Amino acid sequence: MTDRVVPAAARQRRRPTKQGVMLSEELIVETALRLIEEHGADALSVRRLGRALGADPSSLYRYFRHTDDLMLAIADELIGRTLRTWRPTGDWAADLRDLGLRMHAGALAHPRAAMLSAHRVTGRAHEIQAVESILGVLRPAGFPDQEAVRIYHAFVDQALAFGALDSAGSALPRAAREAEAEVWRSTYGRLPAETHPHIAATAPHLVATMRSSSYPAALELLLTAARTRLDHLRAGTGGRRPHWTGSGSRGGRTP
Amino acid sequence: MTDRVVPAAARQRRRPTKQGVMLSEELIVETALRLIEEHGADALSVRRLGRALGADPSSLYRYFRHTDDLMLAIADELIGRTLRTWRPTGDWAADLRDLGLRMHAGALAHPRAAMLSAHRVTGRAHEIQAVESILGVLRPAGFPDQEAVRIYHAFVDQALAFGALDSAGSALPRAAREAEAEVWRSTYGRLPAETHPHIAATAPHLVATMRSSSYPAALELLLTAARTRLDHLRAGTGGRRPHWTGSGSRGGRTP
DNA sequence: CTTCACAGGTCAACGGTGTTGTCATAAGGT
DNA sequence: ACCTTATGACAACACCGTTGACCTGTGAAG
Incomplete structure (x- = not known):
């Protein structure tokens, strides 16, 4: 066969x-x-x-050769749907913010599918189009090729990762989600200052914000850092070289 | 029964x-x-x-009532192990970088457990200790409470989200992972410049870096943005430097 | 010591899963 | 109208998580 x-x-x-x-x-x-x-x-x-x-x-x-192939096809379809409604304006930061939020929203709209497909490289038409589009935002903005690729990689993976994370949260049964909210209020909201001074001091903020997604904040941090890098580059010196050379290993067990 | x-x-x-x-x-x-x-x-x-x-x-x-229970027990053990080997030095950025990379590495070493536990709030001892410790790094560094909580939230979710994402990648069967590497080389490495100029221009960088995790880069971007924010805060308040608050930077006991 | 309740290990079975070797047949080109 | 062959159907295989019923060694009570 x-x-x-x-x-x-x-x-x-x-x-x-x-x-x-x-x-x-x-x-x-x-x-x-x-x-x-x-x-x-x-x-x-x-x-x-x-x-x-x-x-x-x-x-x-x-x-489909096997179920995996089917998953890739599903993932690509989702990418296509997200990309289809995105209209770049020429402002790189605004465009990336818009796309990031769309990807995140798309994941939340299809929680189970997002969780299944977030970590796959499909190599199919829609995905290729997405890569081309995002690089097409970064390079004209002034990021050198290598830098553009790094930021692209971090941007995409962050959108996918948070999408999957928040999807998983929203896919929990109703009771489980309410139980989690309760944990924040009753457990973290009531720790004594003697043993846990920092939690006690920030408890109101913790309880108030831990329930919502941190993706918008994380996205904003990424864009801020990218803009900082761009400023350094424009200042002419080239700035200090970032030391985030990919040291992590995805895949492959490390003996 | x-x-x-x-x-x-x-x-x-x-x-x-x-x-x-x-x-x-x-x-x-x-x-x-x-x-x-x-x-x-x-x-x-x-x-x-x-x-x-x-x-x-x-x-x-x-x-264990069912496999999920077993997974949670495993996850709890992992949190414990990760925290146990972490030694904060007093340099907030270095400490967060160290912890983030440890969390990510821990997730990669045990993919299934990481994927299952990333989106859950346990409210158990190890988790509480982690929250207290991270806030204990940020607040003494000079971040106001609300800001500290925001950065804490983004930091933790980013580590968990990337951990889960990359875990999912590494949990793939061997053949599928090799297929993905091949996709980058053969599909993205060979797109013509006429139809996909940006991909063609950056192809070597893409092929070289897309296989590794982008977490280190994303983490570095987050730290950069946090430092930028801290600089602005200090400038805005007349350069007043917050001083270290003393003993309380560690949560629970540290064996 | 002996007795005895029962925690805890075992067995067999149920209904589910992905996948494949084989076969039958309808569709298209000739 | 024929022949090829793509494509759908069937049956079987080796797994999976889970559970109800059974059996037996253990630890405490008498």
Whole structure:
């Protein structure tokens, strides 16, 4: 069974399902998204998707090599939807802020899908378009190539990471979320100043702000830092070189 | 079968496994962590864990209500380990950088646990100690309470969010991860300059850096922005320097 | 010592999952 | 009208988490 998948473009002999449905990559992705939204991320399995489509589960393997492939297709569709409503103005900071907030909002609107797809590189059309667009905001703004790539990377990952984090929070059952809010109020709001002076001193602020997402603040911090860097660059000296050369390792266990 | 779990403190009638192992909450958590480290995140299943322990899988349900409970126990242990090796020096930026990188590394070392616990507030001892410690770094540095809380919030969420994001990446099956690296090289590395000028211009940088985590960069941006903010505050208040408040920078006990 | 309740380990089963080898058939090109 | 073959269907495999019923060693009480 070397390869049972035929590229979407080359499909011709379509044939209806026993229940009369015409399968297609598009229909499968749409149905998967609907399934995720309506019944939660756990509701997405090959078998349920097959049932929802009116087709045998194994038929899906004619369109996607494995479930991972399907996830990538879903992720790309979400990227496309987000990008489609974004209109860059030429002010790099404003444009990035706008896009970041859109990405975050998009993730919150599709919590389960966002959680599933945030960490994947799809290499598909919409994603490529997004990369090109963001670099197209940074480079004309005056960031040198290497710097532009670094900021792009941090910006995108931060939007995706916070999107997934906040999605996970909002996807919790109602009771669990209220329990968490209660923890902040009753546990952190009442620690004695003798043992926990800093928490006690800031308790009102903690209780007030810990419930909302910190993404807007984090985004603003990122933009501030980028602007600072740009100012240093324009000052001519080139400024001090940032020491954030990627030292972290994503993937690959470190023995 | 209302509740087959007995609180750890009340256990007394321990009895060895058929293979002669004495089970305990601790042993189970330790073994689970070892399993994750040695054979990857996918290796952690109730059945495998049972096998590794020399016990019937169902025995574990005498100690944890379900797998989620086990994950939370693991996560709590991880928070403890991360804090235990952290030694604040008094330089707020350096201390936050150090802690952030430790949190991120801890998450990467145990992907499944990190992904599950990132968005939860436990209100338990280790977590409280962490909050107190971080505020104890920011406030003495001169950040006003509200500002300190805002930066604390962004800092912690950023560490958790990136930890979860990168964990998800590293939890992928080997083949999928190699496929992603290949996507960057073959897809993004070869786009023509006519259609995708910005990607083409930065392709070498993209290919070189997109595989590693952007957390160090994002963290550095956050610290830069915080320092900028602090400079503005000092300038605005006539350069008045807040002085260190003394002993209270550590939360709970430090073994 | 013996007795005895029951915590805790084991077994078997249920319903779920992703995936694949094989087969049947309708669609398209000739 | 034929033949090829793409594509849908079926059955099976090896896993998964979880649970109800059973059995037995343990620790305390008498």
